[in-house]
Amino acid sequence: xxxxxxxxxxxxxxxxxxxxxxxxxxxxxxxxxxxxxxxxxxxxxxxxxxxxxxxxxxxxxxxxxxxxxxxxxxxxxxxxxxxxxxxxxxxxxxxxxxxxxxxxxxxxxxxxxxxxxxxxxxxxxxxxxxxxxxxxxxxxxxxxxxxxxxxxxxxxxxxxxxxxxxxxxxxxxxxxxxxxxxxxxxxxxxxxxxxxxxxxxxxxxxxxxxxxxxxxxxxxxxxxxxxxxxxxxxxxxxxxxxxxxxxxxxxxxxxxxxxxxxxxxxxxxxxxxxxxxxxxxxxxxxxxxxxxxxxxxxxxxxxxxxxxxxxxxxxxxxxxxxxxxxxxxxxxxxxxxxxxxxxxxxxxxxxxxxxxxxxxxxxxxxxxxxxxxxxxxxxxxxxxxxxxxxxxxxxxxxxxxxxxxxxxxxxxxxxxxxxxxxxxxxxxxxxxxxxxxxxxxxxxxxxxxxxxxxxxxxxxxxxxxxxxxxxxxxxxxxxxxxxxxxxxxxxxx
Numbered sequence: 001x002x003x004x005x006x007x008x009x010x011x012x013x014x015x016x017x018x019x020x021x022x023x024x025x026x027x028x029x030x031x032x033x034x035x036x037x038x039x040x041x042x043x044x045x046x047x048x049x050x051x052x053x054x055x056x057x058x059x060x061x062x063x064x065x066x067x068x069x070x071x072x073x074x075x076x077x078x079x080x081x082x083x084x085x086x087x088x089x090x091x092x093x094x095x096x097x098x099x100x101x102x103x104x105x106x107x108x109x110x111x112x113x114x115x116x117x118x119x120x121x122x123x124x125x126x127x128x129x130x131x132x133x134x135x136x137x138x139x140x141x142x143x144x145x146x147x148x149x150x151x152x153x154x155x156x157x158x159x160x161x162x163x164x165x166x167x168x169x170x171x172x173x174x175x176x177x178x179x180x181x182x183x184x185x186x187x188x189x190x191x192x193x194x195x196x197x198x199x200x201x202x203x204x205x206x207x208x209x210x211x212x213x214x215x216x217x218x219x220x221x222x223x224x225x226x227x228x229x230x231x232x233x234x235x236x237x238x239x240x241x242x243x244x245x246x247x248x249x250x251x252x253x254x255x256x257x258x259x260x261x262x263x264x265x266x267x268x269x270x271x272x273x274x275x276x277x278x279x280x281x282x283x284x285x286x287x288x289x290x291x292x293x294x295x296x297x298x299x300x301x302x303x304x305x306x307x308x309x310x311x312x313x314x315x316x317x318x319x320x321x322x323x324x325x326x327x328x329x330x331x332x333x334x335x336x337x338x339x340x341x342x343x344x345x346x347x348x349x350x351x352x353x354x355x356x357x358x359x360x361x362x363x364x365x366x367x368x369x370x371x372x373x374x375x376x377x378x379x380x381x382x383x384x385x386x387x388x389x390x391x392x393x394x395x396x397x398x399x400x401x402x403x404x405x406x407x408x409x410x411x412x413x414x415x416x417x418x419x420x421x422x423x424x425x426x427x428x429x430x431x432x433x434x435x436x437x438x439x440x441x442x443x444x445x446x447x448x449x450x451x452x453x454x455x456x457x458x459x460x461x462x463x464x465x466x467x468x469x470x471x472x473x474x475x476x477x478x479x480x481x482x483x484x485x486x487x488x489x490x491x492x493x
Contacts, residue, residue: 005055006040009052010027013027013052016052027086056083057080063079078185081184081193084122085192088116091180094116113210123212132147138279140279145406147410149410172267176227177223189212201222201242201243207225215407218275221270222273230255232256241363243271248358251274251357253354256352257351258372261396278405279403280302280304280308281355286301297318305467310366319356352367389469392462406466419438419441420458422438424450424454
């Protein structure tokens with residue numbers, strides 16, 4: 001049975017072009033060594049062959065049964081990654097192929113690397129397919145909703161071993177270049193089958209990889225070769241625009257560089273992008289304005305629940321300079337009437353979430369205005385999801401959410417089913433933190449809710465909650481007072 005599984009894996013590696021026919025014996029012997037097998041018996045392969053993730057699961061189960069590895073989540077992931085590393089070229093070869101294809105077109109290069117990352121099981125598509133994904137219609141366009149089920153919960157053994165494990169600072173974080181080919185350990189994910197593409201941005205070494213848990217098409221991460229803190233500056237705008245010049249079919253953006261509005265790892269400078277058009281990118285202008293000294297830059301406020309300034313120009317240098325001017329003005333700006341303070345003592349509160357893209361012949365730079373101040377009423381952040389939406393989304397609002405994609409916790413899968421059954425009168429039990437919301441929905445939908453429409457109703461209401469999340473995070477609210485405040489800021493530019 002094990003020989004059949006190994007040969008089927010070889011066949012799939014050939015079919016997905018991970019290896020060539022000349023690599024077959026070598027790759028098989030590498031896998032046999034991991035399985036502590038000293039011989040190989042020829043087997044007949046007929047009929048349909050399972051996909052690579054399914055074959056890996058069966059081979060890993062064999063390794064557990066034979067006592068080769070322990071039945072621990074992290075250990076099994078590490079072993080699975082090592083198996084797939086037998087089928088992937090070294091980083092130098094991957095980069096060479098990438099840039100050979102880049103000469104044909106940037107799209108061909110990224111398509112090659114994206115498929116490699118999926119076929120090698122670095123991007124774990126089988127797990128990702130478990131996510132619940134849908135779109136929610138709003139006045140701002142269709143928001144993307146994802147309930148993240150792709151990252152399995154660790155088993156108790158892994159958690160206990162992680163507590164006991166010797167602490168290590170290698171790699172320094174999950175984004176460091178040292179993760180490329182790193183086997184992994186308890187508490188640090190397996191990366192044997194991980195590859196990165198070398199990219200030059202503003203004469204600096206950066207690296208392109210895909211997120212192992214992609215939330216949208218070709219969800220990529222562009223990370224600095226050096227382990228340095230996140231920092232938003234005019235150089236950030238230069239890098240983002242330099243990237244979309246090289247890869248005009250991708251957008252690239254950065255999380256903000258201060259807590260609460262940061263959204264992700266702040267200890268390593270990195271950006272996120274991909275080949276996907278979010279609702280925010282499709283949103284039109286609410287109103288336009290001009291900035292003295294920048295005649296070649298189109299400026300507008302975007303019709304979006306958060307506070308977004310969009311700059312457009314055919315020249316990236318113009319966008320960098322205009323963006324720097326707005327950014328420096330925003331960092332020092334306060335409007336006490338709207339709760340906006342530039343800083344408290346030496347602690348800054350204002351920053352931006354910047355996003356770059358190519359749109360036709362023009363480059364675009366979006367600057368999403370952010371403020372991380374807290375108060376007694378809103379201890380997690382004044383411009384952060386407020387308490388009445390925490391039952392749906394409590395986490396920081398980072399780049400992905402800013403653009404209109406809700407990444408919601410796995411707990412909601414079962415909890416929203418309970419809410420649906422509550423509307424149908426099948427249960428009186430819902431999580432305490434959903435109870436007020438569930439009662440509101442029952443009062444609104446109770447007479448018309450049925451088996452065929454209840455899921456759509458609940459999903460629509462979750463979309464409304466996410467819209468509220470974005471509205472909470474907007475520094476200038478979309479009302480008369482907020483618009484007047486936004487115009488006051490624009491007048492200072």
